[in-house]
Amino acid sequence: MPPSISSLFDTLRPNGRPMRGHFIVCGSDALAYRLVEELSQRYNAAVTVIKTPGQRLEGRDFTDLPGVRVLTADRLDDRIFTEAGVQTASGLALVAQDDVGNIHAAMRAQDLSPQLRLVIRMYNTGLGYRIRLLFHDCAVVSDSSIAAPAFVEAALGDGAPSYFRLGGRTLFATRRSEIGEKDVIAGLAVTAAGKAPVVLPAEQRLADLVLAVAHGEPQAAAAKRKRRRWGIGAALRSMRHGVSRTMRIWLGVTLGFQILATLGLALSDDEKTTPWKVSYQMLVTAFAGAAYEKNDSFLNQLCKLVIMITGLVLVPLITAAIVQASVNTRLALNSGKLLTPMSDHVVVVGLGNVGTRVIRALHDLGVPVVAVDKNEHSRGATLAREREIPFIVGDASREEILRSASVERCKALVIVSTDDVVNLEAALQGRSLNPKLKVVLRLFESDLAERIQRTFNIAITRSVSSIAAPAFAAALMEREVIATIPVGRRVLLVADVPVAAGSRLAGAPIGGADSDQECRVIALTPTGGSLPTWQPVPTRVLAPHDRITVVATRAGLSKLLALASSPTDPIGQPDAAAAE
Known part of the structure; x- marks a missing residue:
């Protein structure tokens, strides 16, 4: 860090603790604020925020956070990146809601600092898999993808399976007896009453808890529903x-x-x-x-x-x-309206970034779902029609719209539109139709969410920015954990690990990354590829810059990172914050 920038942050930081690097964040919405707060408060890092004039007028004010410097620029160009100290920064986070703008800014920053750690916010994760290959050290993160499982879990309660999206698939932990053998990706654990589970056993066929691909409802249930539909x-x-x-x-x-x-x-x-x-x-x-x-x-x-x-x-x-x-x-x-009333389903209001991922996950997990949005051309409308999810166009704050979605008989009402007022009004309207209704409400202000939960007795409120910010911060800190799977009192980590040139894994077979009861490779993304190959052959030789996706214990992941890292690189340990 240049002396001028270092001395500036020394004067801004009152706690006297050593800084854990200097990070640049571009953006000013709720996610940017939570990310800056996470970096400055939890990781004790110095942060420079870059905002455009429009973002400065409409976005958040960062002056209440210690150790934070705010710069304003008409555009993200070489001049403002240089002024922010990008050449010596530990990482750059581009978190504006503009996929193309974020990509352009990342290219500019890499030209100035080729080794810079980049974290790019993108909704289109399919494009993100391809984009990250253009950069030396890049993570593409979707806040809606991170937040969606929290809304699904809140809606389903104790019955919610542990799941995550990877490579265009929904994967979830389930009992082997409840899924077809062709859908099993890996054996997770052998469980027995009164005994501690044996995770990642050597004999995967013995595992009764498995990681599987979710296709929606089982074939028998689908056939039965088809008979009901045409009988x-x-x-x-x-x-x-x-x-x-x-x-x-x-x-x-x-x-x-x-x-x-x-x-x-x-x-x-x-x-x-x-x-x-x-x-x-x-x-x-x-x-x-x-x-x-x-x-x-x-x-x-x-x-x-x-x-x-x-x-x-x-x-x-x-x-x-x-x-x-x-x-x-x-x-x-x-x-897309209901032909007949439904029951024991989930009603999702708002088909924006988060709502689209929520209805996809519920559908993949076989949960009946009804979608509601006042815009018939919303982002998730096409997905709803493709998967034959009932889609009702209308204002969810109106009683007749909620009645048409059979909200009186639904399992839960998930409200994730981008308007806090409409969300709250729809939640209260749904509660008036069904006093025992479980309401999962999205609000942008986490403090407001907590107060509304207490005041209106609404079961669960969520702030997407609060859920996603720790994952963005962990990505900046070069943590590799992308999902967690609880197994009894233990936790298995799902991680995406790059194979560095000169590492012990480069030139070794994939089987060399496996370790019984510690680590299991479930997918391989070859160099230059965009989609993973599931359950790769153990004898396949790993090349530099290949990426392997693993399920591992914390100890197993630490060992794997040591094997996959270049001898000249520091070996990072995945901390608990990244896994939470």
């Missing part, structure tokens, strides 16, 4: 909800008169009657006309007249009901 019962339910109440009343009255007249005709007949004979006589009389019988009693004549007249009325009524049901069903399918 007679489904047709009757669609008719019931697709036909207006007035039409149903007219149909009921007409059929009631026909049934009463038919019973009267059957009772007045001296001959022995059967159910088939009664039905046949009603249908023939209603639709073919009754033959004149001069010896018929008055009751017979009256019953036949009623059957004929109601038969004439019944034909157009049935035709109108079928047309009405077909039109209403088509309109419901086109708009």
Whole structure:
């Protein structure tokens, strides 16, 4: 760090503790503030914040944080990066909500400091996997991807599985008996009542707790749901909800008169009657006309007249009901609305960055979900339609919209739109419809979230920035942990580890990274590749700059990082903060 910058931060830091590096953060929203707070308070690092004039007017004020210097620039160019001290900085975080702008700024910064650690905020993680290969030392992090599991876990409660997204897949921990063998990625542990679990056993087939790919509901459940969707019962339910109440009343009255007249005709007949004979006589009389019988009693004549007249009325009524049901069903399918009421499902309000990932995760985990957003072209609308997730367009703060999502019978209401006022109003509206409803509410202000949870007795509130900031800070500190899986009282870490040139792993087979009860390789991303290869062959030789994804204990990950690091690089230990 240049002397001028170092002396400046010495005057800003009152606690006298040694600084753990100098970091630059570009951005001024809630995530940027929480990240700066995490770096300066928890890691005791010096931080320079760069903001544009627009961000300075609309964003956060960092003056309340010690050891933080704020610079303003019209654009992120070489001049402002040099003034911020990028040549000697420990890391640069680009956390504005602008994927392209963040990439451009990262390229500028790397030209000035080729060895700089970069952390880029991106929503498009698929693009992020490719982008990080352009830089020497880069991590691409999505705040919505980090926050989504917390909302899913809060919605499902104790039944929520440990899951994470990696390489376009949803992976989760589950019992081997509950998943097909072809979907198992790795054996996690052998568990037995009264005994400590044996994690990452040598014989993976013995593991009853496994890491598996989530495809949604099991095939048997899907087939059963398909039968319900196309069976007679489904047709009757669609008719019931697709036909207006007035039409149903007219149909009921007409059929009631026909049934009463038919019973009267059957009772007045001296001959022995059967159910088939009664039905046949009603249908023939209603639709073919009754033959004149001069010896018929008055009751017979009256019953036949009623059957004929109601038969004439019944034909157009049935035709109108079928047309009405077909039109209403088509309109419901086109708009994504529910054809029939649901129960024991999760309603997700807001299909922005976080909401899109929440509905994808719930769908992959086989949880019935209904999506609500006031914008029919929102980010998650396409995903909802592709996966046949019911999508209701409307303002969730209105009672009729929540009723149309069957919120009275749902398991949980997850509200993750970007408007705090709308979120709170929708939460209170949902609670009024169902006093016992579990509400998971997104609020940008963590302090406001805590106060609303106490004041309004709303079960759970979440702040995306508070959830995501520790992960961004850990990425700046070059921690490799990307997910955690609890196993009893132990925790397994999921990590993405690069193979450095000159390391002991470079030129060694993948099997050399495995260690029984400590570390297991589950995927390999080859040099220049963008998507991982799952369950790679153990004899495959690792090349410099390959990346391996592992499930490991803390001790196992520490050993692996030592094997994968260059002899000239310091060996970092993954701390608890990165794993939490």
